Amino acid sequence: MCRRHAAWCISILPVVSLLATTACEVGLPAGQEPHRQFNWTDMEDQPKIKPQRVDLFGTKPNGTIPTPAGAVATTEHPYRFQQDQAELAALAMTNPLPHSPEVIAKGKSVFENFCIVCHGPEAAGDGKVTKLFPKPPSLMRPKVREYTDGRIFHVPMRGQGSMPSYAKQLAPEELWSVVHYIRDMQSRLPVAPPDKRDLEAGAAAGAGEAGTGTGAGTSAGTGTGTGTTAGTGTAEAATGGIR
Numbered sequence: 088m089c090r091r092h093a094a095w096c097i098s099i100l101p102v103v104s105l106l107a108t109t110a111c112e113v114g115l116p117a118g119q120e121p122h123r124q125f126n127w128t129d130m131e132d133q134p135k136i137k138p139q140r141v142d143l144f145g146t147k148p149n150g151t152i153p154t155p156a157g158a159v160a161t162t163e164h165p166y167r168f169q170q171d172q173a174e175l176a177a178l179a180m181t182n183p184l185p186h187s188p189e190v191i192a193k194g195k196s197v198f199e200n201f202c203i204v205c206h207g208p209e210a211a212g213d214g215k216v217t218k219l220f221p222k223p224p225s226l227m228r229p230k231v232r233e234y235t236d237g238r239i240f241h242v243p244m245r246g247q248g249s250m251p252s253y254a255k256q257l258a259p260e261e262l263w264s265v266v267h268y269i270r271d272m273q274s275r276l277p278v279a280p281p282d283k284r285d286l287e288a289g290a291a292a293g294a295g296e297a298g299t300g301t302g303a304g305t306s307a308g309t310g311t312g313t314g315t316t317a318g319t320g321t322a323e324a325a326t327g328g329i330r
């Protein structure tokens with residue numbers, strides 16, 4: 088037909104191509120280039136792995152490789168003791184940080200930012216919010232002096248009684264440094280009298296144990312000494328404790 092009507096064919100060709108171009112642009116905002124170019128190497132058409140896509144038929148690699156259940160990042164060291172496992176935590180962990188002036192200074196700064204509001208400047212349990220919040224017992228009591236470093240560390244990691252956990256706000260190193268600062272205060276400040284609950288617990292455990300508690304508390308250095316001795320020789324002492 089084109090041979091017979093060559094002139095007609097040539098004259099209609101620009102109109103057809105114009106129509107085709109306009110049709111492609113339908114639906115696009117004025118002034119924008121159409122997204123799909125007439126180009127076979129367009130990135131949209133290239134074979135590729137899309138993120139978050141799973142290949143149902145197993146013929147192509149998945150965009151996201153599923154992580155096995157229970158997998159954790161290599162930088163994560165989840166704390167493995169539950170709240171009610173304070174006694175296990177007390178024996179399994181030793182303080183990985185040295186009792187150096189720098190660590191104590193770091194612990195002081197953490198204590199003054201996170202603990203002082205309830206525990207007070209000398210950990211006597213007289214922090215500013217205690218008018219509204221349950222008053223914590225003094226950390227200078229014989230009982231806390233006898234705690235191992237791991238036992239003290241466990242309290243802000245998991246929370247205890249009405250004290251919430253600080254594991255989301257503070258890194259383990261920061262909490263270990265606070266433990267050193269509490270030890271430092273215990274070595275400088277007088278021994279606080281036992282709490283009512285300590286006496287009840289002591290009475291339940293037997294007169295012999297209650298006597299030991301009071302005796303240990305009277306010597307200023309005992310707090311640190313007890314912590315170190317209790318941790319030494321446990322299976323995990325060398326690893327620093329946290330997993």
Ligand code: HEC
Pocket residue numbers: 198201202203204205206220221222223224226230231239242243247248249250251253265
């Ligand atoms: C919101 C108030 C509050 C803050 C903040 C707080 N505590 Fe406590 N803390 C308490 C209370 C209340 C208790 C008593 C909990 C119980 O055994 O019933 C307590 C108990 C403790 C104990 C255990 C004492 C014992 O006799 O067993 C330790 C150790 C301790 N806190 C350390 C810390 C450290 C370290 C920080 C900062 C990282 C901190 N606390 C921040 C309220 C607080």
